[in-house]
Amino acid sequence: xxxxxxPDIHITVSEGASLELRCNYSYGxxxxxxxYVQSPGQGLQLLLKYFSGDTLVQGIKGFEAEFKRSQSSFxxxxxxxxxxxxxxYFCAAPLGGYNKLIFGAxxxxxxxx
Amino acid sequence: xxxxxxxxxxxxxxxxxxxxxxxxxxMGHRAMYWYKQKAKKPxxxxxxxxxxxxxxxxxxxxxxxxxxxxxxxxxxHLHALQPEDSALYLCATAIGTGSLDTQYFGPGTRLTVx
Numbered sequence: 001x002x003x004x005x006x007p008d009i010h011i012t013v014s015e016g017a018s019l020e021l022r023c024n025y026s027y028g029x030x031x032x033x034x035x036y037v038q039s040p041g042q043g044l045q046l047l048l049k050y051f052s053g054d055t056l057v058q059g060i061k062g063f064e065a066e067f068k069r070s071q072s073s074f075x076x077x078x079x080x081x082x083x084x085x086x087x088x089y090f091c092a093a094p095l096g097g098y099n100k101l102i103f104g105a106x107x108x109x110x111x112x113x
Numbered sequence: 114x115x116x117x118x119x120x121x122x123x124x125x126x127x128x129x130x131x132x133x134x135x136x137x138x139x140m141g142h143r144a145m146y147w148y149k150q151k152a153k154k155p156x157x158x159x160x161x162x163x164x165x166x167x168x169x170x171x172x173x174x175x176x177x178x179x180x181x182x183x184x185x186x187x188x189x190h191l192h193a194l195q196p197e198d199s200a201l202y203l204c205a206t207a208i209g210t211g212s213l214d215t216q217y218f219g220p221g222t223r224l225t226v227x
Contacts, residue, residue, distance in 0.1 A: 032212050043117075043203055043218040044156070051213055090155055094212040098168050099144065101216060103155035 002027050002095040006104035013081050014112045021076040021107050023065075023091030031093045033074040034101075035065055038088045047089075050074060061085070086111045116140075117219035119204050125225045128194060134222045136187040136204030145187040146205040146216060147179060156203055162187060163210050194226045 005024045013019055025031050032051050036044040048059025055067040065076045074091060091104040120135045136145065143164050148156035161169035162181040170179075176198075178190040187204055201221045207214040 034215070036218075041201075041221075041223065043119075043220040044205075046215060046217065049215060098161045098163060098210040099207060099212055099214055099216065100158055100161070100169065101156075106153075106155050108153075 002093075002102070004033075004091050004093050004095075004102050004104040006089075006091055006107050008107045009105065010108045010110070012110040012112060015083050016080050019076075019078045019081045019085070019109070021089050021091075021109070023074045023076065023104060024072050025074065025091075025093055026072065027093065027095065030069070031095075033065075033067065034092045035059065035063070035074075035076050036090045036092060037061075038090065038106075040087070044090065047076070081109075081111055083111045083113060085109060117204055117206050117217055119202075119219040119222050121222060122220070123223045123225075125227065126191065126194065127227050128196070130194075131190070131192045133191065134189040134202055134204075134224075136189075136206075136219055137185055138206045138217075139185055140206065140208075140217075141184075142206040142208055142217075143184060144207040144210045144214065144216075145181060146207075147187070147189055148203040148205065148218075150201040150203055150221070152200075160189075161210065168210065191224075194224075196226050199224055199226045 003026045034049045035047040095102040145162045147159040150156040160179045165181045180188040203221045204219040205216040207216045
């Protein structure tokens with residue numbers, strides 16, 4: 001079945017450290033993939049998206065993600081994390097008609113000072 | 114401008130009440146979505162409207178009744194809810210319903226059913 005998987009439920013990093021959040025997809029064709037961020041009690045904000053072309057995608061807030069077909073992955077990275085990056089991160093893909101978004105379980109990021 | 118607004122921000126209601134959630138956008142988007150998000154879980158799709166017509170109902174109980182009175186407005190009418198319906202209700206909009214059409218989310222309404 002088509003799915004999006006985020007293997008890490010919770011990650012803690014120190015402020016200033018680098019970050020990588022994992023996302024794997026199970027889909028026959030080349031998927032469209034999104035990363036959203038959700039601060040506590042807030043809606044979802046789009047960080048970046050991959051449709052086709054360059055496999056390294058730049059997003060807002062200094063985030064980037066790399067699409068790797070061989071590994072069925074679309075991992076999110078940031079070279080230096082700020083305390084304000086603490087939030088829930090969701091990987092998602094439109095895997096149904098009418099642009100139905102399927103989300104991974106989410107990764108909660110905590111940032112230590 | 115990619116703003117989607119939702120009102121109210123918080124809502125507390127009893128199981129016999131009738132209330133409505135409102136979502137508004139002025140981006141000219143023709144696809145509008147309702148999602149339900151329980152604590153520590155990802156959003157789950159409830160309804161999709163395309164050009165003001167209901168296109169998807171994800172087997173949502175009839176105590177949730179969506180309405181799209183015009184292209185800028187999406188309502189979710191609530192009646193006889195259960196405590197397990199307490200959740201964050203998110204509205205999202207997109208230019209259309211194609212897979213390339215990015216969905217933009219509102220801030221959500223935090224619903225508590227007593």
